[in-house]
Amino acid sequence: MSLMNTSQLTLIEKFLDLATKRQSLLVSNIANVDTPGYRTQDMDFHGEMIRALSEDPETPVSATPRDVPGLLSRPDGNNVSVDREGLLLAELQLKYQAATQAMRQEFSLIRSAISNPT
């Protein structure tokens, strides 16, 4: 564990990577809100996060998208729920901001360690 490779930074990095992947699924769902036959895609964020942390820190994160069960299908086969996607979008944005703030905090700690040798 070096100065620039703390477990905190690894944790936040994995989180931001996974959040980006989830955002891509949410955005894709919203883009296809009127596409006949399109099925809502999402991932098990919690499960993927635990898996990502158990892996080597250098391994890029991966996630398996899956169909979301329990959503109401429209007659054209599309089951995108605007409420669900909007809610998750807002939630993910706030979590992403919290994580970036935490990362800035971590860097400012490292910076103060560099600039204040005693």
Added chain:
Amino acid sequence: MNLFGLLQITGSALLAQRERAEISASNLANADTTRTIDGGPYKRQNVIFAAAHPLSNGFAATLASFSDLHTETVQVAGVVQDETAPVRRYDPGHPDADATGYVSYPNVNPVEESVNLMEAARSYQMNVSALQTTKAMIQAAISIVQ
């Protein structure tokens, strides 16, 4: 796919919804048009949406194929004509009336088109929200290095 790539997905949806609104507006505008280049009354147009994988050709596509996530943009697969019969109204004085005095008007239902237009506008707004969220995330990511 990074955050900037997501802007492309949302952009494709904005484009598709705009085209849908344009077609609806054209249907409404031509709701009483009895003469067209092809002859006969105007026929209602319909857009068809289809999901497509972003970057469908070239190097970027090959690179994207290594990605583990299956994200999809939306595209207008085609504009088709509604081939249902025209609405016939009795108006013998009309220059386009046939021998029996009936005029063929377009098969456009203004109520249906208005609803379609509203739907397109709402979907457009939803995608703008998604765009703003992605933008805020990019700004947050940039703020790490500030």
